Amino acid sequence: MVSHLLLALLLQGAGAPSSRALTPRDSAFHALNRLAYGPRPGEVDSVARFGVMRWIERQLDPGRISNAGLAERERQFQLLDLSRDDLARLYLEAQRARQERLRADSMARAGADAADQTPEALRARRIAGEFQELAVVRAALSERQLEEVMVDFWTNHFNVFFGKGADRFLTPSYIEQTIRPNALGKFADLLIATAKSPAMLFYLDNAESVAPGSVPPQLARLQARTQFGLSPWRRVFLDPMGPMRADSMRQRALQRLPKGLNENYARELMELHSLGVDGGYTQQDVINVARIFTGWSLERPQQGAGFVFNDWAHDYGEKIVLGVKFPAGHGMDEGLRLLKLFANEHATMHHLGRQLCARFVADDPPDGCVDDAVAAWHRSGGDIREVLRAIFRGPDFWAPQNVDAKLKTPLEFVVSAVRAVGADPDTTPRLAQVVARLGEPLYQHVAPDGYPEREEDWVNSGALLARMNAAVALASGKLPGVTINLDAIAPASADPDQLIAAIDDKIFAGRLSPHTRQVIRDQLADVPDPEQARTLAIGLALGGPDFQRQ
Amino acid sequence: MTINRRVFVKSGGIALFSLGLDPLFLARAAFASVRPTTGPPDRPILVCLFQRGAVDGLNMIVPHGDGLYYQERPRIAVPAKDVVDLDGYFGLHPSLAALKPLWDNKSLAAVHAIGSPDSTRSHFDAQDYMESGTPGVKATPDGWLNRYCQHDREHQNTPFRAVAFGPQLPRVLAGSAPSLAIDDLQAFGIRVPQEAARDRLARAFEALYEGSATGLLASSSQEGFEAMQMLKQVNPSQYQPANGADYPRARLGRSLLQIAQLIKAKIGVQIAFADVTGWDTHVNQGASEGQLAARLKELGDGLAAFAQDLGEQMRDVVVLTMSEFGRTIRENGNSGTDHGHATAMLVLGGTVNGGQVLGKWPGLGPEKRFEGRDVAVTTDFRDLFGEILARHLGAADLAPVFPGYAVDPTRFLGAIRA
Numbered sequence: 001m002v003s004h005l006l007l008a009l010l011l012q013g014a015g016a017p018s019s020r021a022l023t024p025r026d027s028a029f030h031a032l033n034r035l036a037y038g039p040r041p042g043e044v045d046s047v048a049r050f051g052v053m054r055w056i057e058r059q060l061d062p063g064r065i066s067n068a069g070l071a072e073r074e075r076q077f078q079l080l081d082l083s084r085d086d087l088a089r090l091y092l093e094a095q096r097a098r099q100e101r102l103r104a105d106s107m108a109r110a111g112a113d114a115a116d117q118t119p120e121a122l123r124a125r126r127i128a129g130e131f132q133e134l135a136v137v138r139a140a141l142s143e144r145q146l147e148e149v150m151v152d153f154w155t156n157h158f159n160v161f162f163g164k165g166a167d168r169f170l171t172p173s174y175i176e177q178t179i180r181p182n183a184l185g186k187f188a189d190l191l192i193a194t195a196k197s198p199a200m201l202f203y204l205d206n207a208e209s210v211a212p213g214s215v216p217p218q219l220a221r222l223q224a225r226t227q228f229g230l231s232p233w234r235r236v237f238l239d240p241m242g243p244m245r246a247d248s249m250r251q252r253a254l255q256r257l258p259k260g261l262n263e264n265y266a267r268e269l270m271e272l273h274s275l276g277v278d279g280g281y282t283q284q285d286v287i288n289v290a291r292i293f294t295g296w297s298l299e300r301p302q303q304g305a306g307f308v309f310n311d312w313a314h315d316y317g318e319k320i321v322l323g324v325k326f327p328a329g330h331g332m333d334e335g336l337r338l339l340k341l342f343a344n345e346h347a348t349m350h351h352l353g354r355q356l357c358a359r360f361v362a363d364d365p366p367d368g369c370v371d372d373a374v375a376a377w378h379r380s381g382g383d384i385r386e387v388l389r390a391i392f393r394g395p396d397f398w399a400p401q402n403v404d405a406k407l408k409t410p411l412e413f414v415v416s417a418v419r420a421v422g423a424d425p426d427t428t429p430r431l432a433q434v435v436a437r438l439g440e441p442l443y444q445h446v447a448p449d450g451y452p453e454r455e456e457d458w459v460n461s462g463a464l465l466a467r468m469n470a471a472v473a474l475a476s477g478k479l480p481g482v483t484i485n486l487d488a489i490a491p492a493s494a495d496p497d498q499l500i501a502a503i504d505d506k507i508f509a510g511r512l513s514p515h516t517r518q519v520i521r522d523q524l525a526d527v528p529d530p531e532q533a534r535t536l537a538i539g540l541a542l543g544g545p546d547f548q549r550q
Numbered sequence: 551m552t553i554n555r556r557v558f559v560k561s562g563g564i565a566l567f568s569l570g571l572d573p574l575f576l577a578r579a580a581f582a583s584v585r586p587t588t589g590p591p592d593r594p595i596l597v598c599l600f601q602r603g604a605v606d607g608l609n610m611i612v613p614h615g616d617g618l619y620y621q622e623r624p625r626i627a628v629p630a631k632d633v634v635d636l637d638g639y640f641g642l643h644p645s646l647a648a649l650k651p652l653w654d655n656k657s658l659a660a661v662h663a664i665g666s667p668d669s670t671r672s673h674f675d676a677q678d679y680m681e682s683g684t685p686g687v688k689a690t691p692d693g694w695l696n697r698y699c700q701h702d703r704e705h706q707n708t709p710f711r712a713v714a715f716g717p718q719l720p721r722v723l724a725g726s727a728p729s730l731a732i733d734d735l736q737a738f739g740i741r742v743p744q745e746a747a748r749d750r751l752a753r754a755f756e757a758l759y760e761g762s763a764t765g766l767l768a769s770s771s772q773e774g775f776e777a778m779q780m781l782k783q784v785n786p787s788q789y790q791p792a793n794g795a796d797y798p799r800a801r802l803g804r805s806l807l808q809i810a811q812l813i814k815a816k817i818g819v820q821i822a823f824a825d826v827t828g829w830d831t832h833v834n835q836g837a838s839e840g841q842l843a844a845r846l847k848e849l850g851d852g853l854a855a856f857a858q859d860l861g862e863q864m865r866d867v868v869v870l871t872m873s874e875f876g877r878t879i880r881e882n883g884n885s886g887t888d889h890g891h892a893t894a895m896l897v898l899g900g901t902v903n904g905g906q907v908l909g910k911w912p913g914l915g916p917e918k919r920f921e922g923r924d925v926a927v928t929t930d931f932r933d934l935f936g937e938i939l940a941r942h943l944g945a946a947d948l949a950p951v952f953p954g955y956a957v958d959p960t961r962f963l964g965a966i967r968a
Contacts, residue, residue, distance in 0.1 A: 102833045103884070164674055264688075271689065407767070439719065439731075446674050446721070447688055459766040460719070461709055461774030462731045462738070468755050469741050515761035523754050540754055545763035545771070 021400045024048040028055070029509035030403050033550035034360050035059050035392070036145030038416030041488035044509045056392050060385050062144035062184065070141045076427050077137075079130045079172060084198075087127070087169035088301035094124040128162070129429030131172050132442045136431040139415040140423070150183040150384070151175070152411065153359055155443075156450030158194045158273060160203040162443035166298075167199050170305060171443055174199035187352065187382040188343035191273060195339055196307045198298040200265070204448060207297040209262035209290055211315035266290035268448045274342040276351030281322060288319040292326060292335050349377040353387065355453075360391055362402050363454045369396040404511065404549045407455040410438035412550065413467060417474055417542045420507045422488035428481030434470050439463050464548075471543030476535045486538060492531045496524040499534055503541050516546050592866050594901070594943050597809055597822045597856075598695070599802075600681075600720070601849075601873035603830035604673065606887050607894030607925065608879065609842055610646070611660045611907060615639035618914040622880040625837070626887070632838040636660075640907045644838050645846035648854035649898075656904035657857070657864065659965055661934055663892045663909050665875055665927040669920075671889035673830070676874035680931060681721035683952050692725025694932075694951050695821055698939055699727035701950045708818030709777035715805040715824040723823060728773060735786040735808045739778040752778060784815040795859035798848045802826045806856045813863060820943070829873060832886040853898060865900030868942045868966070872931065878923050879914055890924035895934065897965045901942050908963040933961045941966035 022030065028047035032039040035056060039047075047055045058065060074080055082090070097120040115121070135155075139148045155175065162171045178197040182190035194200050201207040210216075266289035270281050295314035299306050309332040318328040324341060326334045342348055353373030357365030369391060376390035377383075391397055408416060414435045418425060425431050432442055439458065445451050452458075477484050486492075490502035500520055504512040520537050527533040541547060609626065613619045614633040633641035634650050640660070642649060652658040668685035670676050679685040683694030692700075699712050712729035714720050719731040732738050740752045752775065759771035789811045797803035805824035812819045828845045835842045849871070857864050876893030892912075898904075910928040912918045920926040936957035939945040948957040 099833060099884075161674060164672070268688075277689070446678055449689065449691075452691075455766055456726055459770045460728060460730070461770045461772075461777055462719075464759075464767070464771050465739060465774045465778070468751075472740075472742070472751065513762045516758055519754065519757045519761065522757075523750075540758060543755060544758040545767050548767060 025509050027052045031056060037139050037412060038419050040419045041422050041506045059146035060389055062147040065143045067143050073137060073141055077130050077134050079127055084173040085304050087172060088305050090124050091169040092301060094120040130427055132432035133427060133429040135442050136415060137425050140418045140425060147183055151180055154179050154183055159445055159448050159450035160199045161446050164203055166202045170199035170202060184385050187384055188340050191343050192339050198305050198307060201296060201298050204265035204268055205262045206265035206293050209294050210313035211294045212260040214313050216312055261290045263290045272448055275345055275347040279347035285321050288321050291315040291319050292338050296335060343382055349374045356391060358453050361396050362405055366396045369394055406550050407458055408548055408550050409458055410435050410440035417471060421474060422485035424483045426481045430479050430481045438466050468543035472539035475539035475542060486534055490534060492534060496521060499537050503537060507541060508546060512546055516544050595813055595820055595867045596943055597869040599871045600825050601829045601871060602825055602827050604875045604877060604889060605829040605873040605893055606831060606842060606877040610643055611662055611894040612641050612643060613639060614641045616914055625885045626835050626881045628837050637907060643846050645843045646850035648850045652857055652898060653905055657902050658898045659902050659904045660894055660896055660907045661909045662894045662907055663912050663925055663927060664895055664929040664931055664934060665892040667930055673874060680872060680874050684954060693722035695722045696725030696727050697951045698945060702945050709773040710812060710817045710819045712821040713819060720823060738781060780817045791859040793858045793861050795855040797855040798851045800848050802848055802852045806852045810856055810859045832888060833884040835886045868899035868901060868938060870938060871896040876925055891920040892925040892927040901966050903964050903967050908965055934965060937962040937965055941968060
């Protein structure tokens, strides 16, 4: 411990961890690759001059970094002007228009296709495209880079699937109000925020989990008014993939009401969100956690689709979880108590520490890194900022064998390429589509474990070819909605040697392999037009193997 | 909001672009030596089609001999006079008429009342379970077809061993064994319009990766470039289906055509996968004609064209259709059907014990229904998938393919000739 602090002080004193084999520029490059989505032209030098550790400290305190450029761009995203209510209404309108069109055109394919082309459906789709693109644009343009990296980390850690019914309108506010404000805060706050978020309650079915035998107050009303049909919220939520408005549906309303426990959230809460799969819990713990969360649900879309605690659905009996007694007679408070308990379990610290080290240091993180993270967690009561600081100050983060050792995910690859060519993306969802094509359609991971972090999950032959195509398309300025600035790397008049030197310097901080330099040099031999040469050289550099790593 | 695959498929990816390369640049293209094709010997091939959205098994393989079927579906039942009878009780939807000759020559079987032991009626959960091969377990990281490839090392791994048609690798093929996602054969590879520029860029990237990539980056890029080379010889744009086969124009037809093309090219395809969408017929499903009929026509005509195109080669091929669950026995108030439980699957090919509807039929009686409304599952889908892996592909050990499930040959339906 003491030695780590000493080391950190030494590193800070030196302005960069130059006591290692890394030069100040190497260190700046490494920090920009891991805490940020790669350097923009000139950024390696500016961070090295500023002092790498100082830059890291700034990134850990994003509120103090001016982000005017991004704010300007964000104003172009209509999505950000829409509340959860607005989005819910949009979604319901699109569904209604689709059903009306389907009823109007009974003729088969034409009907189904036309139903997907209603103005409402197109609007909903455009908003959805904006939502995905916004993540890419923020990652590319934000000055608060570490915050964006952590938003991506938590979005995957607390994954929800945009395509599941109501999550089509719940996910944007989930990202804006649940994930983003807590990305560098206390883990317990984040855990509680996700537990109470409509998007998660719907995604992992807790909204449907009720104490066996409990009777909703709506039941009586529903029985009395069957001729008015199902409440719209049942219609949308119970059968999200399709309309439920039929007479026969009304008869089934009672059958379809939640009848008992749903263990889905309870299990994933322990396995994925907190303790980890080896966290020492039993099936009985899963059941008791599910009982504790009975009644945690959400309102109808018309009422705002916000969090609601239905005390009629709650199991007020006694429960024991991980040997801890939760006495009878408690309502929502016992769920909060449980989440705080989980947030401070050693298994949780280890699980999360390991995941953070896997993200920032190496796919198979060194034990020392995980130990540092756990120690910082203990010290700070689960302050994410302190845990990260410990990782960034630890020797493993700076160990030469861990530099350039991680493969970029599709999002990291696309965003780092966009930054490398000084590109300025607008609101068209083109970049999000490229990320999707490379295998990572944002918010579309179906399973609750989120997108993976390991190299083998992302490298396959088709995906690599797609990365090469994306690199060439970007460098040649052929991606609609993305304005590139190759002059920031090298002037169009540069001769081949100057060009390669500039690419090596600006994009790779001088770490481009001799082989890659040579291959690009050979390719340029018979390209007399310097602009074409520049496009080709940058396309090859971004699509080549060096740029796949960070 | 209908954000489905369509969003990504339609607008997805990168439009074809031109680098605007000048002739001098193109002129240097010194073509890489063509790799010899080591055509692997004929070996069994499995083609899987996933009917996403839950196909109405009862209107696909129609129990026209059961009065309850007509009683429960006054508006959407297929009239007995239209059904293509198979065995006096079951019959094909008229849109599948093109498959009748394959039934008659015993290369087509149907399996009814098949599905998952998990009771979920969520499309996404149920698809996930059918692809992971582990119903009820969400944490399974890979798909059952990929696990088969991981554990069956008998077969030579070529870049084309497991190919999915679509922009992304489906869950069923996700995992550590190499598999290829191809949106369109003609667009696979380095996408520049001029062939010379394409070749040159491909060789430049190949040189880059040969020299500086290590580990997985090196092997995967090599597979990619090999696949490109192999495809170049296949010449996807010049393909002419054999025996007058006429594929439907829509996406499924194109996927099946390209699968047939890859099989004929003998470049090592063992598993091919494609999605067929549009089965979630909650509203205006139709009966002999209509929405579902149109989807079935594309499926039936596509499969028939595929079998015709492959001709003799169908003896090595089995095509399996699957869908996450079936639909309610009773029609709903919108002349459609809602999410149900068991459905029907088709098995087509040279090694198939065809000409029969397999599986224990539970009947439609109210007391026989699952949760009082759906066709009950009498065959766990893993028993059919396992039988095909074991008896058609020759898988020796199914334990790692379906973890947590003891695949028992005594439960095999006899879909594949032993």
